[in-house]
Amino acid sequence: MREITYAQAAQEAIIEEFRRDEKTVHMSAELPGGLRREFGEDRIRVTPVSESAFAGAAIGLAGSGFRPVAEINLATFGFVAMDQLVNQAAKITYMFGGQAKFPILYRMRNGLGASAAAQHSTNSYSMFMNVPGLKIILPSTPYDVKGLLKTAIRDDNPVISFEHMALGGMKGEVPEEEYTIPFGVADIKRKGNDVTVVALSKMVPEVLGIAEELESEGISLEVIDPRTLVPMDRDTIRNSVARTGRLIAVDEACQTCGAAAEILSLVTEDNATFSRLKAPLKRVCGLDIPVPFSPPMEKFAVPDREKIIAAVKEVMAYPSR
Numbered sequence: 001m002r003e004i005t006y007a008q009a010a011q012e013a014i015i016e017e018f019r020r021d022e023k024t025v026h027m028s029a030e031l032p033g034g035l036r037r038e039f040g041e042d043r044i045r046v047t048p049v050s051e052s053a054f055a056g057a058a059i060g061l062a063g064s065g066f067r068p069v070a071e072i073n074l075a076t077f078g079f080v081a082m083d084q085l086v087n088q089a090a091k092i093t094y095m096f097g098g099q100a101k102f103p104i105l106y107r108m109r110n111g112l113g114a115s116a117a118a119q120h121s122t123n124s125y126s127m128f129m130n131v132p133g134l135k136i137i138l139p140s141t142p143y144d145v146k147g148l149l150k151t152a153i154r155d156d157n158p159v160i161s162f163e164h165m166a167l168g169g170m171k172g173e174v175p176e177e178e179y180t181i182p183f184g185v186a187d188i189k190r191k192g193n194d195v196t197v198v199a200l201s202k203m204v205p206e207v208l209g210i211a212e213e214l215e216s217e218g219i220s221l222e223v224i225d226p227r228t229l230v231p232m233d234r235d236t237i238r239n240s241v242a243r244t245g246r247l248i249a250v251d252e253a254c255q256t257c258g259a260a261a262e263i264l265s266l267v268t269e270d271n272a273t274f275s276r277l278k279a280p281l282k283r284v285c286g287l288d289i290p291v292p293f294s295p296p297m298e299k300f301a302v303p304d305r306e307k308i309i310a311a312v313k314e315v316m317a318y319p320s321r
Contacts, residue, residue, distance in 0.1 A: 007168040009142035013149035027054045028071035055081035062102040075108040075124050089158040090133030101156040111164035118290035123253035125162045135159040136229040140204035142172035147181030164202040184231035192222035195246040203250045238273045245278035246315045252302050255285035279318035282311045
């Protein structure tokens with residue numbers, strides 16, 4: 001199978017869906033490469049640098065029968081449009097009594113590692129998980145980003161896609177034939193027997209590398225990528241933990257009130273799974289601090305190989321029941 005980059009796979013998803021449905025419209029403050037040549041100025045709009053304006057315009061377009069893709073770029077820019085995202089897009093289907101559809105895809109680039117400093121570095125998906133009415137996808141591979149974006153464009157509800165800025169150049173296998181990935185279906189990236197590790201976004205390839213290393217020490221990690229945070233595949237996570245008896249959630253985002261805590265709660269609230277635990281649950285997350293500009297300080301603020309391995313060996317140290 002061919003290999004293409006994460007960025008190329010995402011671009012393919014947009015192009016294929018725009019060819020499939022002439023009601024798709026793209027809005028961004030920057031002109032996306034190549035799209036206007038094929039689809040024209042009416043469908044590929046370059047907006048003023050005003051996220052609140054085009055995030056709101058997407059709602060009007062969706063309510064008028066279009067399927068807008070609003071590319072907000074850095075996730076921190078989404079904070080400028082919080083009223084449109086949280087108070088309008090997320091609630092409008094409910095407030096219309098379900099009589100109108102509002103299919104919108106908001107794309108944001110999340111993540112740390114580029115020394116972009118506090119106002120341009122964030123993993124804000126946990127904030128939006130707390131907003132009923134929004135679906136949230138978090139693709140970590142070229143295959144996943146293409147399949148999930150295609151599903152998101154076809155969905156009749158507002159969807160936010162968080163795509164880590166460090167993953168754009170990652171290569172992976174992507175079929176040339178048509179495919180989509182349903183929401184709410186996690187992917188077991190690696191099967192294992194000793195510890196379930198649920199990893200998010202850029203942490204997925206990080207944990208997979210660690211799993212290879214620990215295999216030589218006789219520790220077998222099962223690595224799960226939820227792929228979508230809303231809806232979340234609870235059953236896959238619970239079934240894995242019930243078998244391994246150990247769970248670690250790894251997330252680059254801040255720890256407090258984060259997605260990792262929600263993942264751990266899936267086990268603590270389910271007695272059938274909780275009763276099978278062999279060790280306390282663990283989170284390995286980013287520090288609760290504004291992101292430093294300094295590259296060494298930024299690196300210290302996020303989960304790394306040493307922190308993740310330490311967490312694995314800590315839960316493995318508990319005696320099996």
